[in-house]
Amino acid sequence: MELRIMSGKLILMGFIIYSYIQSEAVNLSWLVFCLLVYFCVNLAIAIFKKGMAKKVLIILSIMISAVSFLEVHSLFILLLPLNLYECAENMPRSKWAMLVVSVIPVFFIGGHIAAVYGLTAAFHFLLFLMAEHDAARIEKLENHIDQTRKDMQTLSKTLHENEEYIRQSEYTFKLEERSRLSQEIHDKIGHSMTGALIQLEAAKRLLHTDKEKASELLQNAINISKDGIEKIRLTLKNIKPPPEQMGIHRLKLLLDECAARHQIPISFVHYGDLDAISHIQWKIIFENITESLTNTMKYAKATHVSIEIHVLNTLIKTEVKDNGKGQEKIKKGMGIIGMEERAASVNGQVIVDGSNGFSVNTLLPKHE
CATH class of the missing domain: 3.30.565.10 (Histidine kinase-like ATPase, C-terminal domain)
Known part of the structure; x- marks a missing residue:
């Protein structure tokens, strides 16, 4: 927005210089001085985005335009509308009021300058509206980009948390499966192996005193071991997916x-x-x-x-x-x-x- 407004001011300054050369006036030094002061002040206006300093500079620029109009060259009045419109920046209700104020000088300046001033005021009002519309659109897009960036960061964080949750869940499932498998082996196989071991110990003690009983205990141990082996096979079969x-x-x-x-x-x-x-x-x-x-x-x-x-x-x-x-x-x-x-x-x-x-x-x- 500042670039468009500054471009409009430079065009008007160029027009003033051209008109001055064509008129063959003699106060060249004052013209150059006023233009330089005006340019520096308006450059400062473009630098200060908002705040009291910008408002003070705009008022100063209006005063320079008015004094230069009265003392140096009548075309300096053409610079007035843009500064008036800048006063209404970010104030939607004041734009049309400033348009009315900018048109008032038409009734006090005569000749062809009044017509040029009227056209300049109208043109720069349209320029100001376009610049303000573009600035609002750019601000909206920047806000949208910022919001999109925040949403992406939120989604990225959520995705990271979900991945971490999945990893934790997988680890928990593995621990639960290991715990279940351990308990199943202990319940189904451990008791069988313990019973077989007891039968073997008893058969060992009776081997020389009661061979018949020892033989019976050995057979029981064999049967218990077979049953345990079958339980191991069934357990592994149930665990292993087809x-x-x-x-x-x-x-x-x-x-x-x-x-x-x-x-x-x-x-x-x-x-x-x-x-x-x-x-x-x-x-x-x-x-x-x-x-x-x-x-x-x-x-x-x-x-x-x-x-x-x-x-x-x-x-x-x-x-x-x-x-x-x-x-x-x-x-x-x-x-x-x-x-x-x-x-x-x-x-x-x-x-x-x-x-x-x-x-x-x-x-x-x-x-x-």
Whole structure:
């Protein structure tokens, strides 16, 4: 805003100088002096944004314009409106009053100067309104930016707190699981092992005096040990997640992360009994899908990727297909060769097709 107002003042000062040269007046030194004083005072007005000092300087500038108008050159009156409008800055109700005040000199100055003054007052009033509107808009945008920055800081802090909460929750869940596992081993297995140990100690004492009783105690210890071993097996079986859960959940997590990172939809469906897929087969499927997605994101320029897992009677088929540009002549790089080697390690194979988009099919034999 200050830049526009100062530019308007400089234009008027240039006009005054030009008019003075054309009029061939003789008091040049006073003209230069008044212009320099006026320029310095108004430069100070631009430096002081707000406060009493700025108001005092504006009044001083008005006085300079008035005195110069009376004593030096009549065109100095053109500088008056802008200073009057500056008095009404940040005072919405005073703007129109200042416009009325700035028009009053028209009735006291005669000749062509009155017309020029009227046009100048009207033009600079519009200039002042535009500058004030832009200043208000800039201030609003700055406030919006500040608020956005604060919101981002708040969100960042909240995100950090949520991440910390998740880490603490995971750690707590691990501790609870360890505590539960420890208690379960103590309750189900500890008592069995203690009972077997007591039976063995008793059999040891009766071994030379009552062999029949010692034999009975040894058999009891064997039965208790078998029961304990079975409880250990059942406990570990219940703790260990089935391979299909580990594989499918890990795969879904990979697909969600890839879709979010690259902003591309990835559809996933599966058919058949996933229990038939072993750990090593899940590992191959996961790594081949990862390699296929990597190639798609780098080269295919696709907008959609579909992934299907079919568990058939004799084989397990995994297909990764995109709707990208495809490739008629396929050159097998390290990625495709690596997928083929992984599949071949369990007597499987990989089939790639680039005629309609790009698809990678991994075929693995189903183990009975």
